[in-house]
Amino acid sequence: xxxxxxxxxxxxxxxxxxxxxxxxxxxxxxxxxxxxxxxxxxxxxxxxxxxxxxxxxxxxxxxxxxxxxxxxxxxxxxxxxxxxxxxxxxxxxxxxxxxxxx
Numbered sequence: 844x845x846x847x848x849x850x851x852x853x854x855x856x857x858x859x860x861x862x863x864x865x866x867x868x869x870x871x872x873x874x875x876x877x878x879x880x881x882x883x884x885x886x887x888x889x890x891x892x893x894x895x896x897x898x899x900x901x902x903x904x905x906x907x908x909x910x911x912x913x914x915x916x917x918x919x920x921x922x923x924x925x926x927x928x929x930x931x932x933x934x935x936x937x938x939x940x941x942x943x944x945x
Contacts, residue, residue, distance in 0.1 A: 850908050859890065
């Protein structure tokens with residue numbers, strides 16, 4: 844969830860960002876967040892669950908996290924291939940795979 848929040852937080856409302864930040868990044872409890880915003884724990888819980896669903900939906904549609912992870916894997920392979928004195932063709936295959944991600 845933290846990675847999804849990193850990638851898609853700009854698509855959230857300020858309140859959603861604050862709740863998620865407090866809950867996931869600052870490790871606040873639902874009660875602590877509720878107290879700070881003067882709402883019920885249930886309201887905080889509902890907001891966080893709705894926001895989590897939204898983040899997962901954004902990832903299904905935009906696939907930014909998935910592409911990021913694939914890109915990291917391909918870069919790692921490219922680095923290993925380059926260090927092993929691979930053929931230009933092997934390197935080209937990996938570079939082509941990277942280009943196709945965008």
